[in-house]
Amino acid sequence: MQSVRANGSPGAAIPTTSETREQLDRIRSSQEFHAPDRGRRFLDYIVEETLAERGTYLKAYTIALEVFGRDASFDAQNDPVVRIEAGRIRRALERYYLVAGQFDKVIITIPKGGYVPCFRHSDACPATDLGPLAETGDSPDPVLQTATPSKPADFSPRNESTVQSSPAPRTFYLTAVSLGLMTLIIAFGIPFLFSPQTQSSTSPADRPDFPQVLVEPFEDLSEAGVSAGIARGLTDEVIGHLAKFREIVVISNLPAALRGQPQTKGLKEPRFALQGRVRVEDSRLRLTARFVNRDDGSVIWANSYNKDLRIQDVLQVEADLAQEVATALAPPYGVISQSDTATTNPSNSDERDDYACTQSYYSYRVDLNPKGHAAVRACLQRATERNPRNSTYWALLSMTYLDELRFQFSLNRVPALSTLKSAVETARRAADLDPQNARALQALMLANFFNGDVEAALRVGAAAYELNPTDTEVAGEYGFRLALSGKWDTGCELMSRAVNKNPGPKGYYEVGLAMCAYMREDYQAAELWVRMADLRYNPIHHLVLLAILGAEGRLDEAREEQDWLKAKAPALLANIRSEIAIRLPRPEDQQRILAGLNAAGVAITSH
Known part of the structure; x- marks a missing residue:
């Protein structure tokens, strides 16, 4: 079984055929393995062919004919179906091992640059010997390309222009601990998640100054309403992704009393709107999205997306497009935040609403200048006093306290242990107020990490990442903690x-x-x-x-x-x-x- 390698130390045992098939069944039966039937057939085929020692023949052409029903005229250069499906399965396997399979004994991966899967035991040491190179004409998976320079490879700094990652294959073994919110309850004994006294700060009333975004129903521009269902599905998917961000308030249906009125009974009309138009022609879908200032109709951001429905099923297309739109708009440094950035002095509370403290926090994070730290901390302290039920304010305040310790800010003023205690208590309060707030769990992850409880930190981080993987701040901080704890590859x-x-x-x-x-x-x-x-x-x-x-x-x-x-x-x-x-x-x-x-x-x- 030459093509099925452990990718570890020379003495590392290769999983047996039965172990590998049992692992494949475990993955396929898991609810956390998000792949359509076609992707599952793809994974089954390449695993079985490799187990049968026919991995040498796993080329795009062969897979297209055997799995996707293409005919002998298939051209891998003009039809990327195999490369795209391989990328989707890589992502599905990644999610599975992050969320459900972190304790599995056998790891199945598909190294980039080819289609021969790699099987290894989870306790084997990772290496870079990954099997045969991709066939001529097979480019790196376009879905998972990252912006890095050509030299040095692997997480090397980007140059002035964005370039694609090197096509040299490498395996990314995912062994991160990710037990989700239920694990938080078990591992940490967090009774507040189901406590009858706990009320989550998820309503707009608890976020009065946060940007409100009206998501208008996406329009179907196709003839005879061909894409009406897709337009509705995209609208729902986008709302779902945006609603995971607690720094904004997402509105799907504008109350009739507010339409056309600047203010009614103390309620504000949303300042921003997200609009979308969908067109399907010849199995090709085009989404045009734009983010608009409703006060003057100015377009703040716009982008278009194209998908081939012959390559991806409709549900996956909707999910992928919604995530791309949400990633552009909703994270802390996204379009919404940049459009609503306050410019007044954070030390002057009379000039600012409380939400502006969050903007000040992220502005301070740009260069982590200690001169701005004290003003941001004071601003967030006032915000929590005036809005004691707002989970996000408490989360950001916790991370600001923690900065005093980890970045050596103001330690001559506050004892380090006292600062750490404040960070931990404040993070717990943030998570108590809203256990569905990924920012609160991010703060708790960091507080636990610097408090010496690395295992707890990684579990909370996994839960935060699962809650909102679209949030680049959560993903980045969770990745940072994984790396520093020794899980460098992941x-x-x-x-x-x-x-x-x-x-x-x-x-x-x-x-x-x-x-x-x-x-x-x-x-x-x-x-x-x-x-x-x-x-x-x-x-x-x-x-x-x-x-x-x-x-x-x-x-x-x-x-x-x-x-x-x-x-x-x-x-x-x-x-x-x-x-x-x-x-x-x-x-x-x-x-x-x-x-x-x-x-x-x-x-x-x-x-």
Whole structure:
């Protein structure tokens, strides 16, 4: 069974045929394996062909004929059905192993660049020997392409223009812990999720100043109403994705009393509207979406999307398009947030509504400047006082408290342990108020992580990611925690996706990707990432750069970074072992960073 490899250490055992088939049945029967019948046939076929040692013949042409019913005239260059279906199955397998299969003993993956699946035991060490290369003409999966430069590969910094990922195949093993909200209840003993006294802050009344978005029914422009059902389905899907974001209020049906009226009985008419038009011709679907300021009719954002209904079923097309629209609009640095950004001083509460505190928080995150931190913290404190039932305000306040500890802000004013306690308590309150708020779970994940409970942090992070995988902030932070906890492949991949999708500031995650490159000993890529981050006010940014320069033997430049840290964050270097341990739980990861710092001239005390 030469083509079925463990991809681990030389002595790693290959799963038996029966083990592999049992795992395939387990995946197919899981509700978390989201794939249509055609995709399931695809997965069955490539697994069985590989088990029969016919993996060499798994080419786009063969699969198109045997699985998708194409005739002998099939041309892989002009008909991407196999590549696209492979991408969908990769995503479905990824979701399964993130959500339901994290404890499965056998891992099934489809390395990029080809169609031969890889089978391995979950405890085997990952490597890059992935099997035969793609046949000539098979390009990387277009659905999962990410913006990275051609060199260095794998989570390497992007250059000035966006380029596609290298076609060189690699396997992405997904072993992240993801137990969902029920696991939160069991693992953490969080009775508030079903407590009769708990009322979730999900109503617009608890978010009075948040942007309100009216999602108008999408129009069908096809002749004879051919795409009327698709238009309705897309409308529902978009509403579902947008409603997961607690920083906005989604309205599907405008009350008659508000139509055409600026204000009625204290209720405000939505300022924004999302409009869509759908046309289907010759099995090709086109969606045109636009985001409009209803006050003056100006178009703030518009985009068009095209799908081939011969390649994807209608339900999957609707889900994919809705997610793309929601990703563009709703995350913290998306179109809605940028359209509603406040410009007044966060320290002056008379000039601002409370929602503007969230805008100030995300603006502060651009460069993590400590000068803006105190004003943002004070603003959010006032917001929680005036809106004690708003989960999002509490979540952002928790992360602001945590920044004082992890970024060495204002530690001369508040004892570190007291700051951490405030962060944990505030995050718990946010999750208590609204357990369906992914931002609240994001805050609780971070608080648990820095409180030393890494297992709890990853479980909460998995629940947050499952609640709203469209939220790039949640995905990025969850990926960061996975990486720092030792799951570097999984975590760095999630961070990379977040960076590529997030239209806003990326410096924070670029430092994370620098860590990913450092752990691969790709110091050139690590330095490029950290310098692009441009977080010149942030001590951790300088600390990572210092370790990189030390590993590269560039002592003169390293001395400059060390001098900066001595002047701006002396406590960080004075307690370097404990500071590294807070951020990197695994001893082997700690030693790799400490080695770089020691090479840079930092005095590392013994245990």
